[in-house]
Amino acid sequence: MALSSRLREWLLDQDADASVRYRVLREVLGKGESDPAVVRARQQIGRKGWAAQILRRQHPDGHWETPGVSQVELYRPKYIATNWCLLVLADLGASGRNPRVRKAADLFLRTYASTTSGIGYPGGEICFTGNAVKMMAKLGRLRDPRVQKAIQWIVRHQKRDGGWHCFRSTTGTLDGWEGMAAFAAIPEDKRSPEVQRSIERGAEFYLDRGLMHEGKSPYAPWLRLHYPVHYYYDLLVGLHFMTALGYGRDRRMRGALDLLERKGNRDGSWDLDALHPDSDDPNYPIRRSFYSFGLEVPGRPSRWITAGALSVLKRAGR
Numbered sequence: 001m002a003l004s005s006r007l008r009e010w011l012l013d014q015d016a017d018a019s020v021r022y023r024v025l026r027e028v029l030g031k032g033e034s035d036p037a038v039v040r041a042r043q044q045i046g047r048k049g050w051a052a053q054i055l056r057r058q059h060p061d062g063h064w065e066t067p068g069v070s071q072v073e074l075y076r077p078k079y080i081a082t083n084w085c086l087l088v089l090a091d092l093g094a095s096g097r098n099p100r101v102r103k104a105a106d107l108f109l110r111t112y113a114s115t116t117s118g119i120g121y122p123g124g125e126i127c128f129t130g131n132a133v134k135m136m137a138k139l140g141r142l143r144d145p146r147v148q149k150a151i152q153w154i155v156r157h158q159k160r161d162g163g164w165h166c167f168r169s170t171t172g173t174l175d176g177w178e179g180m181a182a183f184a185a186i187p188e189d190k191r192s193p194e195v196q197r198s199i200e201r202g203a204e205f206y207l208d209r210g211l212m213h214e215g216k217s218p219y220a221p222w223l224r225l226h227y228p229v230h231y232y233y234d235l236l237v238g239l240h241f242m243t244a245l246g247y248g249r250d251r252r253m254r255g256a257l258d259l260l261e262r263k264g265n266r267d268g269s270w271d272l273d274a275l276h277p278d279s280d281d282p283n284y285p286i287r288r289s290f291y292s293f294g295l296e297v298p299g300r301p302s303r304w305i306t307a308g309a310l311s312v313l314k315r316a317g318r
Helices: 005-012 018-028 036-044 049-056 071-075 082-092 099-112 126-138 145-156 178-184 193-208 235-244 251-263 303-315
Strands: 270-272 300-302
Touching: 005 018, 005 303, 018 036, 018 049, 018 303, 049 082, 071 082, 071 099, 082 099, 082 126, 099 126, 126 145, 126 178, 145 178, 145 193, 178 193, 178 235, 193 235, 193 251, 235 251, 235 303, 251 303, 270 303, 300 303
Parallel strands: 270 300
Antiparallel strands: none
């Protein structure tokens, strides 16, 4: 993918976080893992920058923020406790072999092991379990029996229409995106026939809705770009897993891809529009305390959002 010299310098400059540089080199410029620049960027993740800052806040026994390590304490307060820190570290490309990351992942899996959903609360929940599978796959834990059981749970709890829902419902919702994101994190040669069929059904669910159309009127937060995304959906979230799963050139993707391109700035960058919680739904209040967490400043050009948008557009052949 051709980038202007100014945009390329902005994304790959030493002032840019190593996670951004690694992502741009691999996903946008197509460099191999053995490329010297890729090796340097990968080695710096967790040593410098965003991932290192998160790891510096970690307690010695592997968790963040709270005094204890119960299921509730690893989850709350949103969005700075252990669950959320691990999700971001996995997205940033932190190595699962990093001793501190490994300790946190061990603690997470041990604490949330479930006989029903593999990973999660009794009865399971697509938001939590899907995110956990995505996270653990990225951290090299795909073969763990708890992760495999969680994948099976996601497949079993897909709705008849091909979607998922975090709450009681006979139908899916675009907000129940974590199952598809989890599948996108599984290497193609590691996906079972059951997972592949689930992907195909899920893809039809999102494609039939153009990734953005649900309800009688547009939902504004879905049109804003965020990071971290936690369990929230938006345009770039859907485009990321759909193009990663190979659907970027489906004609039903055109509207969402066109919208992403229109949201870009004249210099080739994209803004971070808002930090979560960002909701216009009066029926979904945020309960209990939360702390909004961000890596970059909302309302300004974002290297991470720009890298994600360029990655999506490349996979879609734009």
